[in-house]
Amino acid sequence: MAFDIEMIRAVYARFGERVEAARKVVGRPLTLSEKILYAHLYEGTPTKAFDRGKTYVDFAPDRVAMQDATAQMALLQFMQAGKSKVSVPSTVHCDHLIQAKIGADQDLATANNQNKEVYDFLASVSNKYGIGFWKAGAGIIHQVVLENYAFPGGMMIGTDSHTPNAGGLGMIAIGVGGADAVDVMAGMAWELKFPKFIGVKLTGKLSGWTAAKDVILKVAGILTVKGGTGYIVEYFGDGAESISCTGKATICNMGAEIGATTSVFAYDKKMKEYLEGTERADIAAEADKVARYLRADDEVYADPAKYYDQLIEINLSELEPHINGPFTPDAAWPLSQFSKAVKEHGWPAKLEVGLIGSCTNSSYEDMTRAASIAEQAVSKNLKAKSEFTVTPGSELVRYTTERDGLLQTFDEMGGVVLANACGPCIGQWARHMDDPNRKNSIITSFNRNFAKRNDGNPNTHAFVASPEIVTALALAGDLTFNPVTDTLTNEEGKQVKLDEPKGLELPIKGFAVEDAGYLAPAEDGTGVQVKVDPLSDRLQLLEGFKPWEGTDLTGLKLLIKAKGKCTTDHISMAGPWLKYRGHLDNISNNMLIGATNAYNDRTNSVKNQLSGTYAEVPAVARAYKASGIGSVVIGDENYGEGSSREHAAMEPRHLGVRAILVKSFARIHETNLKKQGMLGLTFMNPKDYDKVQEDDSIDIIGLKDFTPGVPLIIILNHANGSKDYVLANHTYNEGQIEWFKAGSALNLIRLQNRQ
Ligand code: F3S
Numbered sequence: 001m002a003f004d005i006e007m008i009r010a011v012y013a014r015f016g017e018r019v020e021a022a023r024k025v026v027g028r029p030l031t032l033s034e035k036i037l038y039a040h041l042y043e044g045t046p047t048k049a050f051d052r053g054k055t056y057v058d059f060a061p062d063r064v065a066m067q068d069a070t071a072q073m074a075l076l077q078f079m080q081a082g083k084s085k086v087s088v089p090s091t092v093h094c095d096h097l098i099q100a101k102i103g104a105d106q107d108l109a110t111a112n113n114q115n116k117e118v119y120d121f122l123a124s125v126s127n128k129y130g131i132g133f134w135k136a137g138a139g140i141i142h143q144v145v146l147e148n149y150a151f152p153g154g155m156m157i158g159t160d161s162h163t164p165n166a167g168g169l170g171m172i173a174i175g176v177g178g179a180d181a182v183d184v185m186a187g188m189a190w191e192l193k194f195p196k197f198i199g200v201k202l203t204g205k206l207s208g209w210t211a212a213k214d215v216i217l218k219v220a221g222i223l224t225v226k227g228g229t230g231y232i233v234e235y236f237g238d239g240a241e242s243i244s245c246t247g248k249a250t251i252c253n254m255g256a257e258i259g260a261t262t263s264v265f266a267y268d269k270k271m272k273e274y275l276e277g278t279e280r281a282d283i284a285a286e287a288d289k290v291a292r293y294l295r296a297d298d299e300v301y302a303d304p305a306k307y308y309d310q311l312i313e314i315n316l317s318e319l320e321p322h323i324n325g326p327f328t329p330d331a332a333w334p335l336s337q338f339s340k341a342v343k344e345h346g347w348p349a350k351l352e353v354g355l356i357g358s359c360t361n362s363s364y365e366d367m368t369r370a371a372s373i374a375e376q377a378v379s380k381n382l383k384a385k386s387e388f389t390v391t392p393g394s395e396l397v398r399y400t401t402e403r404d405g406l407l408q409t410f411d412e413m414g415g416v417v418l419a420n421a422c423g424p425c426i427g428q429w430a431r432h433m434d435d436p437n438r439k440n441s442i443i444t445s446f447n448r449n450f451a452k453r454n455d456g457n458p459n460t461h462a463f464v465a466s467p468e469i470v471t472a473l474a475l476a477g478d479l480t481f482n483p484v485t486d487t488l489t490n491e492e493g494k495q496v497k498l499d500e501p502k503g504l505e506l507p508i509k510g511f512a513v514e515d516a517g518y519l520a521p522a523e524d525g526t527g528v529q530v531k532v533d534p535l536s537d538r539l540q541l542l543e544g545f546k547p548w549e550g551t552d553l554t555g556l557k558l559l560i561k562a563k564g565k566c567t568t569d570h571i572s573m574a575g576p577w578l579k580y581r582g583h584l585d586n587i588s589n590n591m592l593i594g595a596t597n598a599y600n601d602r603t604n605s606v607k608n609q610l611s612g613t614y615a616e617v618p619a620v621a622r623a624y625k626a627s628g629i630g631s632v633v634i635g636d637e638n639y640g641e642g643s644s645r646e647h648a649a650m651e652p653r654h655l656g657v658r659a660i661l662v663k664s665f666a667r668i669h670e671t672n673l674k675k676q677g678m679l680g681l682t683f684m685n686p687k688d689y690d691k692v693q694e695d696d697s698i699d700i701i702g703l704k705d706f707t708p709g710v711p712l713i714i715i716l717n718h719a720n721g722s723k724d725y726v727l728a729n730h731t732y733n734e735g736q737i738e739w740f741k742a743g744s745a746l747n748l749i750r751l752q753n754r755q
Contacts, residue, residue, distance in 0.1 A: 001609070003237055004089050004281055004284065005091060005286070006198065006327055007062060007197065007635050008062075008121070008151050008154070008283055008286060009286060011062055011153065011257075011372070011379060012153070012286050012287070012289065012290045012454070012672050013041075013152060014039070014045075015035075015039050015043065015293050016290060016293055017292050018038055018039040018044075018046060019038065019039055019293050020033045021038075021045045021047075021140075022034065022035065022038030022039070022046040022049075023284065023297075024186065025046050025048055025049045026038075026048065026049045026431065027049070027459055028307075029296070029297035029298075029299035029300050030095060030296065030300070030602060031197050031234055031296045031297075031300055031307055031559050031635050032170075032198070032234055032236075032264060032266050032295055032296045033172060033195070033197055033232040033264055033292070034197070035061070035153075035293055035294075035296070036153055036154075036171075036172045036264070036661075037057075037155075037172065037187060037194070037195075038156055039155075039293075040059050040060055040061060040062070040172075040591045040605075041057065041058065041059060041152070041175070042058035042059055042060045042153040042190075043061065043547070048398050050182065050194040051194065052195065052196045052197070053133070053193070053194070053195065053196045053230055053308065053309075054193070054194065055114070055193070055194045056191050056192070056193050056194075057191065057194045058189035058190065058191055058532075058668065059189065059190050059192055060155075060173075060184075060189065060193070060277070061088065061155045061156050061184050062087050062088060062089070062154045062155050062156055062189070063088055063090065063091075063149055063155075063156035063157075063562075064086070064090040064091075064156065064157055064158070064159075064181050064184050064185055065090070065091050065093065065141055065145050065149070065157075065158040065159070065160075065163065066089060066090070066093070066141075066158065066159045066160075066178075066181055066553070067092075067093050067094075067095055067096050067141045067158075067159060067160045067583065067604040068092065068093065068094040068095065068096050068098065068115075068118065068119075068122060068136075068582075069096040069578065070088040070160065070177070070178045070679060071092045071122055071157035071159065071178070071181075071185040072121070072122070072581055072582030072583075073178050073540065073581055073582055073647065073650075074117065074159060074178035074179075074181045074182050075092075075121075075125045075129075075131075075520050075628050076080045076124065076176070076539075076540075076541065076542050076582060076584075076614075077179070077182045077593075077646070077746060078125075078129065078181075078185050078544065079125065079129075079530065079542070079752060080539070080542055080544055080744075080747070081089050081182070081185075081746050081749045081750055081753070082745040082749065082750035082753040082754065083128040083186060083187070083749070083753055084129070084289060084525065084526065085129055085269065085525070086130050086131055086185040086186075087185060087244055088184055088185065088186070089132070089142075089149075089517070090130075090132070090181075090185055090508040091131060091132040091133070091134060091145075091149065091372055092122050092126050092131055092133050092134065092712070093132075093134045093138070093139070093140070093141035093144055093145075094115075094119055094135055094136040094137075094421075095123065095136075095138075095139065095140045095141055095420075095713045096139070096421075096422050096426055096428070097111055097114075097115045097118065097136070097428070098111040098137075098367065098421035098422070098423060098428060099111065099423070099428045099429070099430055100389070100391075100418045100419065100421075100423035100428060100429045100430065101331055101422050101429075103402045103416050103417065104137075104398075104417050104418055104419045107135060107418065107419045107423075108419045108421075111138055111199075111419070111421075111636060113562060115136070117460045117531075117532075117533055117536050117539060118537060118538060118539065119135065119136060119584070120344050120531045121517065121531055121532055121538075121539050122629065123135070123696070124350035124528060124529065124531040125530045126519070126521055126530050126742040127519070127521050127522050127525060128521075128522070128525035128528035128529075128530055129185075129521070129525060130521045130522075130525060131521055132372050132518065132519075132521060132601060132731075133518070133519040133521065133712040134517055134518055134519075135517045135518075135519060136419075137395065137419055137420055137421065137517055138394065138395055138420065138516060138517025139161075139392075139393055139395055139396070139397075139398075139420045139421075139517065140358065140359040140362075140391075140393045140394065140420065140421060141158065141160055141167075141206050141359065142158075142160070142162050142163065142165035142166070142249075142253060142359040142393075142424055143362060143363075143393030143397065144247050144393075144394050145165070145166050145173075146165060146166055146168060146246070147165075147278050147394060147396055148171060148278070148592075149166075150168070150169035150170075150171045150209040150710055151170070151171060151275075151280075151283050151673055152169060152170030152171065152172075152267035152287045152294045152696075153170060153171070153267070153287070153293065153294045153460075154166075154171040154172070154173075155171065155173075155288065156171060156172075156174075157173070157174050157175075157176045157178045157180055157181060157182050157190060158173060158174070158175055158176070158181075158484065158537075159175070159177065159178050159180075159183060159239070161175040161256045162175065162176055162253050162256050162359055162447060163175040163176075163253075163262075164252045164253060164256060164260070164262040164263050164264075165249045165250075165253040165359060165360075166251070166252070167247070167248070167249070167252030167254055167255070167263045167265060167269055168245055168246060168248035168251070168252050168261055168271075168276065169249065169262040169263070169275070169478070169664070170246075170264060170265060170266060170271055170287075170294055171244060172232070172262055172264055173252075173262055173334050174192070174261060175656050176190075176254065176550050176644065177643065177644030177645055177646055177668070178643065178645075178646050178650075178715055179646035179672055179675055180644070182746070183675075183745075185259075186746070186749050187749075188298075188745070188749070191671070192261070193230070195261045196228055196230055196231045196232075196234050196310075197231060197233075197308045197309055197310075198223075198228065198231045198232050198233045198234070198260075198308060198309065198310040198311070198312065199236065199300075199304045199307070199308030199310070199311045199312070199472045200219060200233060200235045200309045200311075200312045200313075200314065201236060201237040201239075201304060201307045201311065201313045201314070201470065202215065202235060202236070202237040202238070202240045202243070202279050202314055202316055202447070203237050203238055203239045203313065203314070203315045203316065203317075203588040204238075204312075204315040204316040204317030204318065204319075205242045205317055205663070206243065206247075206316045206319070207317065207374070207538075208333070208484070208500045209321045209466075209469065209483060209484055209500055209501060210316070210320065210321050210365075211242050211247070211253075211321070211324075211369065211466035211467075211468060211578050212246075212247025212248065212251055212318050212466075213247075213248045213250050213251075213360075213445065213465065213466035213467075214242070214319055214320070214321050214322045214466060215243070215251050215253075215314060215316070215319065215331075215407025216250065216251045216253075216254040216255065216320055217253075217322035217323075217324045217464065217465070217734075218314060218319060218332060219233075219286060219312065219314070220254065220256065220257050220258050220324060220329050220330045220332055221322070221330055221331075221332025221569050222260065222312060222323070223258045223312075223330070224330045225257060225258060225259060225328060225329065225330045226233050226258075226259050227258050227259065228255060228258035228259045228260030229259035230261065231261060231309070232260065232261050232263065232264065233255050233258075233260045233262075233263040233264075234263070234264055234265075234266075234274070234296070234308070235264070235265050235267060236265075236295075236296065236301055236304070237301075237549045239314070239315070239316040240265055240266070240268075240548065241268045241565040242316070243265075243270065243316075244270050244274070244326050244362070244363070244365050244505040245270045245273065245274030245407030245505075245718025246273045246274065246312075246363030246366070247363070247365065247547055248265045248270070248381035249363070250272075250361055250366075251263065251364075252262070252263075252264065252265070252418065253360045253447060254329070254360060254447045254706060255361060256447065257330070257447055257448065257468050258330070258620075258725070259327040263490070266295035266296065267287055267291055267294035267295060268295075269352045270505075271284075271287075272287070272288070272340075272419065273285070273505070274505075274506070275504040276487045277507075277511065278396075278511060281655055282605075284671075288382055292635060295566070298403065299603050305547075312426045315397050320334040320335050320336060321334075321465070321466060321469050321484070321620055322334055322335065322464065322465065323338045323463050323464070323465045324449070324464045325408045325424035325449045325461065325462055325463035325464055326347060326415070326441070326449060326461035326462055326463055326467070327448065327449065327450060327451050327462070327466055328449065329447065329448060329723065330535050335469070335482055335484060336482065336484075336485075336567065337404065338380075338479070338480075338482070339479075339480035339481075339482055339727070342479045342480050343480065347441060347461050347479065348441045348479075349441070349478055350440075350441065350477065350478065350479075350697045351385070351441050351442070351443060351473050351476070351477050351479050352386055352387065352433075352440050352442055352473075353386055353387040353388070353389065353431070353442040353443075353479055353485075354386050354387070354388045354389075354442070354443050354444075354446070354470045354471065354473055354474030355388075355389045355391065355424055355442065355443070355444040355446065355454075355470065355615065355620075356389070356390055356391070356444070356445045356467040356470050356471060357389075357390050357391030357392055357393060357418070357445065357467070358391050358422070358425040358444070358445065359391065359393055359421075359422070359425065359447075360425075360447045361446070361466065361467050362391060362392050362393030362397055362443035362447055362467075363397065363509055364396075364397060364400060364401065364504065364506060364511075364630055364671055365503045365504060365505045365506075365507070366445070366466075366467045366468075366503070367390075367392070367397065367401045367406050367463060367467070367503075368406060368502070368503035368504045369466075369467060369501040369502065369503035370390075370410075370445075370467040370471040370501070371401075371406040371409045371468070371502055371735055372409065372466050372468075372499075372501045372502045372503060373468050373471040373472050373475070373483075373498060373652070374410050374412070374413040374415070374471055374475075374494075375409045375410045375412075375528065376475075377413040377414075377475055377498060377612065377638060378409075378413070378414065379489040380490055380496040380498075381489070381491045381492055381494075381496075382425075382490050382496065383414070383491055384413050384414045384415075384474050384476055385474070385476060385477020385478070385688070386415075386473070386474040386475075386477045386508075387416075388408050388410070388413060388414060388415040389415060389416050389417075389418050389424065390414070390415050390416070390417045390418065391416070391418045391419075391420070391421070391422075391423050391424070391425065392420045393420065394516075394615070395419075395420050395513055395516050396511050396512075396513045396516060397511075398417075398420050398610070399512055399513040399514060399655075400507050400511045400512050400513070401428055402510055403509075404507060404509070411472075411509065413448050413474075413475070415599075418432055418743045422446060424444070424454045424455070425444070425446045425447075425448075425454070426445075427452070427453055427454060427455070427456055429454055429455050429456075431457070431650045433453040433455075433457070434634070436459065437459060437461050438459060439441055439461065440457075440459060440460055440461065441444050441460075441461045441462075441463065441479055442454065442455075442461070442462050442464055443463040443464070443469075443473055443474075444462060444463070444464055444465075444675070445464070445465065445466060445469050445470050445472065445572050446464060446466040446604065447464065448464075448589035449462035449463065449464050449732065454704075455582045455668070457629065463479070468501040469483070471726055472498055472597045475498070476488055476490065478521075478624075478710045478739060483498045486695060487566060488734065492545065494503060523719070527750070535678070536581060537575060537580070537586055538579060538580060538582055538583055538584040538586075539583055540583040540584055540585055540586070542584060544744065544746070544747050544750070545654075545677050545743040545744045545747065546743050547654055547677075547742055547747065548677070548703070548740060548741045549744065550698065550699045551702065551703070551704070552700060552702070552703050552704065553630060553658050553697040553699065553700040554700075555630075555699070556629070556630045556631055556632045556658055556659070556697065556698045556699070557609050557610075557624050557629055557630075557631045557632070557690070557695050557696075557697060557698070558605045558609070558631070558632055558655060558692065558694065558695075558697075558698060559592075559606060559620060559621055559624070559631035559632060559633065560595060560597055560617055560633055560634070561595060561597065561599065561618065561634040561689075561694070562595040562597070562598065562633065562634065562635045562636060562639070563597070563598035563636060564636055565569070565595055565602070565638075565641075566592075566595045566596075566635050566636060566639050566640070567634070567641050567642035568641070568642040568643050568644070568648040568669060568737070569594060569641055569642055569643070570592065570594035570595045570702055571591065571592055571595065571648040571651070571652075572587065572590055572591065572645055572647040572648040572651055573590045573593060574645075577590045581632045581647065584647075584650055584654050585648055585653070586653065587619045588618060588654050590651075591617060591618045591620070591621065591652060591655055591659055591664055592604075592615055592618075592652075593618065593635070595617070597753055598634075599694045600614075604616045604617055606620050607620075607694055607695070608620045608623055608624075609695055609697075610623060610624070610625070610629075618655060621652075621656060621657065622655060622656075623657035625655055625656035629656070630656055630657070630658040631655075631656055631658065632657065632658060632659050632660075632698045633652060633657055633659075633661070634661050634662065634689065634692050635662035636658060636662065636663050636689070637662075637663045637664045637686075638664055638665070638666050639660065639662040639663075639664065639665050639666065639669065639670075639671075640665055640666040640668070640669025640670065640691075641666035641669070644672070646666045646672050646675075646676075648672065649669065649672035649673045649675070649676045649678060650676055650677065653676045653677065653678050653744075657678070657682075658678070658679060659675055659678070659698075660678065660679070660681070660685070660702070661679075661681045661682070661683065661702055662680075662681075662682055662715065663678060663682065663686040663689055664682055664686075665682065670731065673741070674732060674736045674739055674745070675739060675745040675746075675748065676743065676745075677723050677739055677740055677742065677743040677744035677745075679700065679712075679730070679740065680728060680730065680731075680741075681700075681714075681728035681729065681730050682714060682728065682730070683726060683727075683728060683729075684711055684727040684728060684750060685726070685727070686725070686731050687728075688724075690728040691716055691726060692716055693716070693718050693719065695717070695718070695719035696698055696716045696717060696718055697717040698714060698715065698717070699714070699715040699717065700712055700713075700714055700728075701713040701714075701715060706730060706737050706741075707737075707738070708732060708733050708734055711727045711728055711729050711730070712727075712728045712730065713725060713726075713727060713728070714726045714728050723733065723744045
């Protein structure tokens with residue numbers, strides 16, 4: 001349906017040659033991830049080796065996927081690039097904005113109503129620029145990507161942290177911010193620090209109650225939530241080949257919980273079967289032809305400790321089911337020890353809700369295994385003691401599982417089927433609860449379980465497990481129940497034991513769907529109008545930022561001297577502001593409201609030099625802007641750490657800030673500032689931070705000769721007439737200086753497109 005076989009053929013046509021070239025320059029056998037990365041260099045055929053964990057490298061991903069929350073600003077920006085079509089196949093998925101409240105049909109109708117303007121915008125902008133559009137109810141981005149777009153050896157970026165899900169089909173798939181998606185859609189390079197590699201050797205075979213989910217729950221326990229940072233996790237070994245393709249996807253999905261760049265499995269029989277089962281036999285046939293490149297070199301598998309930076313071994317035959325939590329996904333408990341942990345820690349043993357599905361665990365295999373437990377409610381006369389919800393990952397899965405009677409089984413157990421969307425997984429859950437102050441427990445087959453993640457309630461203890469364990473515990477209504485060893489009392493008062501789960505990797509009758517929810521874009525979108533209501537408070541078309549005026553910048557006012565930690569959350573707060581992420585002017589009212597003013601130790605209270613009064617940061621910035629005066633933000637160490645949210649760079653630019661001068665930057669934020677045409681500078685001498693005074697006017701000198709490696713001069717004009725001269729370093733290369741001059745990277749692309 002929606003995949004692009006020609007693009008895939010082109011990737012495979014150059015794959016071998018690039019891998020051979022990479023092996024030569026690297027001078028040793030290659031891991032699978034290295035093969036895929038070197039085959040996707042922006043410069044083409046590899047000519048030099050990169051240092052793992054050190055070198056920043058430009059890549060050319062094959063695809064872009066965006067979810068509806070992050071797609072809004074990304075596409076508003078893309079419109080600025082002046083292109084008629086996206087440069088690589090791209091898709092938009094409406095999954096994050098649907099709130100779970102009553103059940104699939106009603107919730108979807110409400111979402112379509114409430115989010116109409118956002119959906120209309122996304123549908124029209126997709127139609128115009130050649131982007132595939134998956135409407136609300138079509139499914140969750142990662143499941144839809146796995147079913148339609150992922151392919152072995154491919155590389156994609158997605159504007160969501162669980163994009164690595166596609167690693168289950170052998171793809172290097174990385175979660176990024178909207179600005180990165182814009183770059184790739186506009187044909188620019190995408191930069192990544194060349195990662196390091198963790199090898200996970202799987203031996204043995206899963207059996208009984210143990211599922212693929214337990215592999216990643218175990219790995220999370222070993223590596224912790226930070227252990228994967230800067231690494232790609234590569235799974236291999238006989239055990240890996242025995243896990244279904246969708247099981248592999250579950251494992252890769254939750255690699256996000258250990259901070260990994262991504263996770264990946266080598267192409268194998270299970271992937272081939274999944275491709276064939278999802279009507280992509282032609283891709284499997286193409287992958288077969290280059291199969292030797294879609295796995296690590298034999299020497300790597302023979303001596304993995306030599307080639308991976310870290311190595312973990314797990315014997316699947318000995319792996320127990322796990323339950324992880326509460327409040328963090330790396331608190332890993334083997335099932336046999338969990339009941340004791342619940343008692344010792346005083347976690348509420350009563351299980352109130354069991355939730356299965358989500359992007360992590362809603363494959364046909366997951367649903368059949370969970371249903372094989374649910375049907376024992378009927379056959380063994382058990383009544384589910386907890387509430388139970390089912391979130392199918394896609395309409396393909398929902399339709400097929402309905403056809404095969406699985407949803408009926410969940411219904412008979414008392415379950416509620418929710419829309420094919422994120423829902424409770426992202427906190428879009430209007431949970432009905434008598435007393436939110438009561439400590440309570442829920443268990444999900446999702447991936448994240450931080451406090452408040454699912455229902456916004458800090459008293460909720462959320463645990464994570466496989467769908468079959470969640471279903472068994474929902475039947476018991478008790479966290480201390482161990483289905484492997486314990487019995488349950490049925491409605492007749494008899495003790496019954498649950499049989500082990502059974503499942504099917506793929507439906508015997510094949511997948512089926514009536515309306516998958518996909519809208520293909522227009523062949524020629526020139527005449528398509530992008531729909532944005534000028535009165536909308538959620539969406540606003542962007543105007544290109546003004547180009548540099550060609551002179552030094554003088555008479556700028558100090559807006560804020562931020563003290564201490566200033567993350568992208570301090571700069572552009574999330575929470576209720578997310579609603580405005582498609583409306584730059586409205587969301588700019590949160591600019592720097594979380595940053596601490598060094599002069600009064602307060603947040604969101606800075607001096608307006610024009611009036612001498614204190615006011616909120618955005619209000620003061622707007623006052624300067626209205627008077628035609630630019631402003632400057634001064635920051636401390638590691639300014640802009642945290643999420644890669646581009647709003648943190650766009651908002652100051654929009655409100656007239658001309659430069660951010662700090663002791664040091666978080667790199668991604670520094671790059672985002674450059675892309676928006678802003679000056680991101682660092683004190684050559686960090687102690688000069690102390691010279692900045694509250695009433696300073698600031699000049700930035702040297703811009704006419706703005707050159708890589710040459711510092712700029714900052715003049716601090718103090719209120720008493722004295723001056724301080726300080727030097728500011730920058731990391732702009734020649735191309736980035738052109739972004740500054742053009743007003744933004746997108747302005748430059750637009751100019752180039754016109755020529
Ligand atoms: Fe993310 Fe869960 Fe949706 S992990 S994509 S929020 S289903």
